Amino acid sequence: MDEPGTGIDLGKSAYTCGVLQFLEGRKGITQYRALRGPEYMRALRKLVDSLGVTVLDHSPALELLQNSDGLVSGARGIRRQKGGDWQVHAGAVVLATGGTSFLSRPLGSHTNTGDGYIMAAEAGAELSGMEFTSYYTVAPVHSTMTRSMSYAFATYYDEDGAVIPMPSGPDTMRPLARAMLKGRVFCDLHRTPEDIRAKVPVISPNFMLPFRRWGIDPYNDRFEVTLHGEGTIRGIGGLRIVGGDCRTSVPGLFASGDAATRELVAGAISGGGNINSAWAVSSGQWAGQGAARYAKEHKAISGGQPIGQAGLRPSAAANNVDLAATLSAIQNEVLPYDKNIFRSGERLEQSRTILEGVWTEFRSHAAGSSGTCLRTRETAAMLATARWCVASALARDESRGMHQREDRPEIDPHFNRRIIVGGLGKVWTGRDHEPRLELAS
Amino acid sequence: MIELVIDERCSGCNSCVEICPTNVLEIGTGNSPFIARQNDCQTCFMCELYCADDAIYVGPDCDRPVPVEKQAILASGLLGELRRHHGWDEWAIDSRYTNEHWQMEKVFLRARDTIFPTQSQET
Numbered sequence: 001m002d003e004p005g006t007g008i009d010l011g012k013s014a015y016t017c018g019v020l021q022f023l024e025g026r027k028g029i030t031q032y033r034a035l036r037g038p039e040y041m042r043a044l045r046k047l048v049d050s051l052g053v054t055v056l057d058h059s060p061a062l063e064l065l066q067n068s069d070g071l072v073s074g075a076r077g078i079r080r081q082k083g084g085d086w087q088v089h090a091g092a093v094v095l096a097t098g099g100t101s102f103l104s105r106p107l108g109s110h111t112n113t114g115d116g117y118i119m120a121a122e123a124g125a126e127l128s129g130m131e132f133t134s135y136y137t138v139a140p141v142h143s144t145m146t147r148s149m150s151y152a153f154a155t156y157y158d159e160d161g162a163v164i165p166m167p168s169g170p171d172t173m174r175p176l177a178r179a180m181l182k183g184r185v186f187c188d189l190h191r192t193p194e195d196i197r198a199k200v201p202v203i204s205p206n207f208m209l210p211f212r213r214w215g216i217d218p219y220n221d222r223f224e225v226t227l228h229g230e231g232t233i234r235g236i237g238g239l240r241i242v243g244g245d246c247r248t249s250v251p252g253l254f255a256s257g258d259a260a261t262r263e264l265v266a267g268a269i270s271g272g273g274n275i276n277s278a279w280a281v282s283s284g285q286w287a288g289q290g291a292a293r294y295a296k297e298h299k300a301i302s303g304g305q306p307i308g309q310a311g312l313r314p315s316a317a318a319n320n321v322d323l324a325a326t327l328s329a330i331q332n333e334v335l336p337y338d339k340n341i342f343r344s345g346e347r348l349e350q351s352r353t354i355l356e357g358v359w360t361e362f363r364s365h366a367a368g369s370s371g372t373c374l375r376t377r378e379t380a381a382m383l384a385t386a387r388w389c390v391a392s393a394l395a396r397d398e399s400r401g402m403h404q405r406e407d408r409p410e411i412d413p414h415f416n417r418r419i420i421v422g423g424l425g426k427v428w429t430g431r432d433h434e435p436r437l438e439l440a441s
Numbered sequence: 442m443i444e445l446v447i448d449e450r451c452s453g454c455n456s457c458v459e460i461c462p463t464n465v466l467e468i469g470t471g472n473s474p475f476i477a478r479q480n481d482c483q484t485c486f487m488c489e490l491y492c493a494d495d496a497i498y499v500g501p502d503c504d505r506p507v508p509v510e511k512q513a514i515l516a517s518g519l520l521g522e523l524r525r526h527h528g529w530d531e532w533a534i535d536s537r538y539t540n541e542h543w544q545m546e547k548v549f550l551r552a553r554d555t556i557f558p559t560q561s562q563e564t
Contacts (some may be wrong), residue, residue: 036542038490038527058464080464105503110483111462144484144503149545152552168557191556196548202541203548205526206486210501213519274546 245290268401
């Protein structure tokens with residue numbers, strides 16, 4: 001830092017770049033990085049509306065359409081407020097369905113159930129980096145408020161009030177998880193400098209909200225914290241990208257944002273909210289351009305058939321599958337700290353066996369009715385995603401980045417490759433031997 | 442989880458019905474929408490943020506409903522706080538609430554330098 005304080009005395013001149021507003025900071029440099037979630041989502045929606053794009057709100061996609069040549073040529077879903085279905089035949093499809101944290105509790109993640117992963121896999125696409133799904137974010141217990149910035153100044157305490165020693169550096173997740181496996185963990189933020197306390201509301205306007213409503217002063221009072229699993233949200237696995245236009249290996253199918261792997265921009269570490277939001281906006285542009293170009297070159301074909309399987313079209317007689325119990329079974333393999341943060345081959349094998357059993361039952365019999373069709377399909381997507389995560393974590397027989405195997409604590413140069421995973425009935429893994437992909441800059 | 446839609450404040454725009462990602466609210470027969478599926482609420486606070494009338498209260502507990510007294514919430518000053526701190530709508534021209542999210546990385550650097558000063562000098 002070349003100056004005291006946070007360096008905050010803005011000229012307050014605002015610049016509008018399209019629909020997003022950026023501020024000019026010190027030295028007259030415009031800060032093209034105020035990508036705060038609600039603001040940039042609102043801005044993108046305004047942009048889309050201003051272009052005259054038809055948007056179907058509250059209309060989740062359930063499956064892709066594919067023609068006999070293997071081209072993805074549309075999608076189908078439901079309209080949960082207006083009622084009925086929708087089906088669109090198109091020259092290309094971009095999946096922007098997000099990742100999944102398996103309905104753990106990161107803020108605003110509850111519709112992120114990995115639907116795009118299963119839809120793409122049914123069309124024949126594969127995923128990459130699904131072992132890099134072991135990132136967790138701290139939050140006050142019983143809250144969704146996974147805003148990590150203020151915790152940079154945190155002091156953590158065990159149940160007896162003793163300070164939990166933290167290593168220097170940014171990695172507090174693993175020592176916190178170890179402490180939480182032993183007992184409850186408490187926190188205060190008394191080390192936060194006064195000038196930063198004053199700025200927290202304009203940087204993270206929701207951070208103080210739970211505390212104010214609970215009557216807690218986080219700078220003086222101790223409050224209990226937990227770690228919410230991030231899956232592929234702040235983790236970085238997703239659909240494998242095989243071209244600079246964010247195409248998948250399936251013709252006509254593109255992926256963007258958390259639906260796509262972010263190994264291309266984050267490597268084996270978390271993309272956090274920072275890299276991941278930049279990736280969401282950038283990959284969305286590349287995928288959109290790629291899809292538009294593809295659709296122009298390939299005439300829209302109307303003969304595509306819906307290809308959804310698990311949770312939509314059971315392979316045997318449909319019967320009542322307990323969705324809540326299925327979700328618990330999934331969460332119990334991919335969220336506990338002792339299974340997913342501190343991984344081992346033996347425990348992963350156990351998870352694999354359990355998830356295969358759950359899958360066989362679910363694939364055979366689960367079929368939603370009108371009220372449960374979306375949640376049934378979402379559960380299928382999370383179940384498939386959990387299987388790919390576990391298979392990839394087994395295939396990467398080493399420790400690297402956020403993927404840490406207690407039985408393989410070292411980096412192994414043999415694994416300087418991406419782990420590719422796919423398959424529904426039978427999950428397979430492989431390694432990416434293609435030359436490193438260069439994305440447009 | 443969402444606890445209140447305050448009828449006497451609500452103008453009936455139904456923005457909350459549209460913005461809720463998990464379809465918790467429904468357009469009502471009277472003036473204001475109603476909480477149709479509270480258990481589906483994920484506690485994301487988007488309905489509050491999009492409520493220009495400051496008529497919605499979301500409790501911070503995401504695990505269970507915690508009923509609140511309407512009069513107490515009306516008197517608490519908490520209604521509309523999130524929208525104000527985000528600098529939305531009429532607050533957009535108020536420089537106290539300008540979006541300074543871009544300062545986040547400076548805060549992380551300050552933490553590194555104040556909590557672990559030795560290490561940052563070495564690196």
